[in-house]
Amino acid sequence: MLNLYGSATGSNLSGKKVSSNMGGLIELADEYGVEAGVGGNVTYYTGSVSMSANQQIYDLTDPSIVSLEDGTPGTDAIEVKRIFHEAPPAIVKYFDPFVGTGLGSQNMLEGFGWGQFSPGVSFMMMPMNADLLRMQAIEFNDQIRKSTYSFQLINDRIKFFPIPNGSNFTKVYFQYIKKSDRSNPLKGEIGTVSDFSNIPYQNVTYSHINAVGKQWIRRYTLALCKEMLGYIRGKYSALPIPGADVTLNGSDLISAGQAEKEGLITELKEILDTMSRQAQLERKQAEADSLQQQINKIPLKIYIG
Amino acid sequence: MALFGSARDASLIRHINRELINNFIDIEVAFYKLSLEETKANMYDESDKKIYYSPMRLNCLAMKDEKSYIGDDSGYDSSRTGEFNFLRDDLKDKNIHIEEGDILEWDNEYYEIDTVGASQYWAGRNPATDIGQVEGDIDEFGYSVAVKVSAHVTRRNRLNLQEVRSGINKSSIIPRNL
Numbered sequence: 348m349l350n351l352y353g354s355a356t357g358s359n360l361s362g363k364k365v366s367s368n369m370g371g372l373i374e375l376a377d378e379y380g381v382e383a384g385v386g387g388n389v390t391y392y393t394g395s396v397s398m399s400a401n402q403q404i405y406d407l408t409d410p411s412i413v414s415l416e417d418g419t420p421g422t423d424a425i426e427v428k429r430i431f432h433e434a435p436p437a438i439v440k441y442f443d444p445f446v447g448t449g450l451g452s453q454n455m456l457e458g459f460g461w462g463q464f465s466p467g468v469s470f471m472m473m474p475m476n477a478d479l480l481r482m483q484a485i486e487f488n489d490q491i492r493k494s495t496y497s498f499q500l501i502n503d504r505i506k507f508f509p510i511p512n513g514s515n516f517t518k519v520y521f522q523y524i525k526k527s528d529r530s531n532p533l534k535g536e537i538g539t540v541s542d543f544s545n546i547p548y549q550n551v552t553y554s555h556i557n558a559v560g561k562q563w564i565r566r567y568t569l570a571l572c573k574e575m576l577g578y579i580r581g582k583y584s585a586l587p588i589p590g591a592d593v594t595l596n597g598s599d600l601i602s603a604g605q606a607e608k609e610g611l612i613t614e615l616k617e618i619l620d621t622m623s624r625q626a627q628l629e630r631k632q633a634e635a636d637s638l639q640q641q642i643n644k645i646p647l648k649i650y651i652g
Numbered sequence: 653m654a655l656f657g658s659a660r661d662a663s664l665i666r667h668i669n670r671e672l673i674n675n676f677i678d679i680e681v682a683f684y685k686l687s688l689e690e691t692k693a694n695m696y697d698e699s700d701k702k703i704y705y706s707p708m709r710l711n712c713l714a715m716k717d718e719k720s721y722i723g724d725d726s727g728y729d730s731s732r733t734g735e736f737n738f739l740r741d742d743l744k745d746k747n748i749h750i751e752e753g754d755i756l757e758w759d760n761e762y763y764e765i766d767t768v769g770a771s772q773y774w775a776g777r778n779p780a781t782d783i784g785q786v787e788g789d790i791d792e793f794g795y796s797v798a799v800k801v802s803a804h805v806t807r808r809n810r811l812n813l814q815e816v817r818s819g820i821n822k823s824s825i826i827p828r829n830l
Contacts, residue, residue, distance in 0.1 A: 579664065586665050587774045588672060589713050589737030589798030595668070 349375075351540045361549045367624075374535065381529065384428055388534045391428060392416040395520045396505065400513030404506045417525065424526040427500060431520045432507060434496040437485035441478075567611050574604030654793050657775030662795035665774060669739050669797070674711045681714060681736060682707035683748070684755035684813060701812060704755060708748065713737040714758055734763050736801040740770055743799055755811060756803055762811055763803035772798045 349371030351360075374388075381387030394415040396405050407413050408421035418425060456462050456471060489495040494509035498519075507519065540546055556564070581597025620626060673679075684704040693699045716734035723729075736756055743750065756763040777794030784790040809816045 582661070582664075586668055587772060587795075587797045588669050589739055589772070590715075590735065590800055591713070591737075593668075593672065 348543065348546075351546055353535055353539045356538060356540055356545050356547050358547055359549050360547050361551055362555060377534075378529075381524070389524050389528045390417075391522045391524060392418070392425075393520060394425075394523055395518050398507070398511040398513070398517050398519065400511060403508075403510045404504055407503045407505060415523070425523040426526055426529070427505075427521050427523045429522040430498055430500065430505070431522075432496055432498050432516070434486070434489055437482035437489075440485050441482065563611065563615065567608065570604045570607035570611060572604075573600045574608065577601035577604055654775065657777075657793045657795070659779075659792040662774065662779075662792070665795055665797070666739075666741055670742070673713065673739055673742075677711075677713065679712060679714050679758075680709050681712055682757035683710050683750070684757065684811075685748075686751070686753050686755070700810070702753075702810075704811070704813060707757065708746075710738060710746075710748070711742065712739075716759070716761075732761070732805040733766075734758070734761075734803050734805070736763070736803065738799045738801065740796050740799050750799060750801055755806070755813070756801070757813075761805050762808050762813070764806040765801055765803045767802045768799065770796060770799045772796070772800065 350365055350368050352371035352374060354370075377386070377388040379387070381389040384391070392415065394413060396407070397412045397414075398405075399412075405412060407425075407427070410420040413420040415423070415425070417423075456464075490497075496516075497508045499506040499508075509515065511517075535541075553561075553564075577597045577600030579597070580595035581601060585592040585594050587593075621630075684707050687703045687705050690703040691699050692701065714734065714736045716732060719730045719732045721728065721730045734756075736758075738750070750765065750768050752765050752768060754765045756765065774795040774797050775793060778796040779785050779792045779794050780796065782790075782792075782794060785792055808814050
């Protein structure tokens with residue numbers, strides 16, 4: 348079924364080999380991609396909030412300050428996925444001599460007497476954890492000693508840090524999805540295979556069925572005839588004949604026909620189950636295991652050097 | 653209007669009866685129709701030399717009773733009665749009308765017919781006499797199944813159907829395996 352999701356319903360698949368594909372699985376994974384922000388089938392739109400001086404908290408449902416690429420603030424339910432209001436990465440301050448925690452490598456090199464060499468040919472080897480700790484120190488410094496760029500989003504209200512002063516930043520952009528898009532159950536193409544009912548399998552041409560199948564059909568037809576004849580004969584419990592009554596074997600025919608039908612259906616299911624891809628693979632694995640065990644019985648040669 | 657007993661159902665019964673009587677049970681009797689035109693009667697409308705048409709073979713369900721013996725001053729005699737049930741539609745299709753006085757030959761005995769009746773109806777009605785159907789108000793329902801004939805064994809020398817004084821044993825009474 349997963350191999351056929353989303354394929355065209357017009358083409359007849361009867362008697363054709365259906366190739367395995369990942370289409371159905373990928374489509375199932377789309378919704379996870381949406382939530383992870385790495386693709387999927389829900390559009391990420393862009394919106395922005397206009398800042399006012401000395402106003403730290405903003406209402407995302409206020410259409411006078413919020414601009415949405417698609418939808419109306421306060422009317423369309425949105426879910427903010429990402430806010431582009433972050434402090435610059437610590438690495439950009441790594442070599443900043445004024446940051447306070449920056450790496451004064453030039454001073455150190457000069458202290459060792461190598462200051463006169465060009466930075467392109469002089470290196471100072473330091474452990475990786477020293478770099479990581481230094482960058483962490485820069486971030487802590489910005490967060491604790493300063494009011495770094497960050498935000499807090501709870502429900503419809505968003506609080507920005509630092510307090511906008513009308514010049515440090517005037518507009519904050521964000522990405523969002525419309526909740527109606529995410530909950531829309533009809534994201535795929537209309538008119539394609541959606542379930543078992545519209546897979547384009549048509550009636551199998553009888554002349555194309557092999558002898559095994561035809562034999563099964565004959566037996567099932569016989570069972571149907573028995574059952575039908577049983578219902579006909581069983582309509583009246585006793586039929587009049589000249590001078591007497593006769594009781595026909597309707598109930599026997601019905602029970603025999605039904606039992607044969609049930610048996611044939613069970614037989615067909617079992618055959619189809621054994622023909623499934625999973626069953627075939629399991630069988631091949633069992634064959635391979637058995638073969639390997641047989642081969643293991645072969646005495647190993649003794650190497651004489 | 654009855655839900656059951658329609659002409660279609662009657663057709664089922666007719667087919668089953670024909671299959672049963674003609675193919676499976678397959679009891680055949682010879683039917684000798686009395687020729688009234690050729691039979692001469694006396695002033696009391698009696699005749700001791702009845703003339704019959706050539707026999708026809710008919711299928712039926714036949715049963716005969718045990719022989720009963722009567723001994724009196726004039727001698728010792730036996731009698732037997734039998735019952736023959738014909739499918740009415742078979743007789744109708746062959747345009748055969750069984751009446752009292754006709755002869756049935758079965759199991760090397762000749763039965764003179766005493767009574768003829770056709771009152772075995774399926775679904776309780778005879779479509780030929782059903783008032784609603786005759787008047788055209790309703791469809792065909794019911795079915796007249798059988799013609800029931802009661803008869804008694806009669807002496808064959810009275811019938812003029814078979815030579816009984818020739819003194820020759822008829823080969824037909826000897827079983828084939830002897």
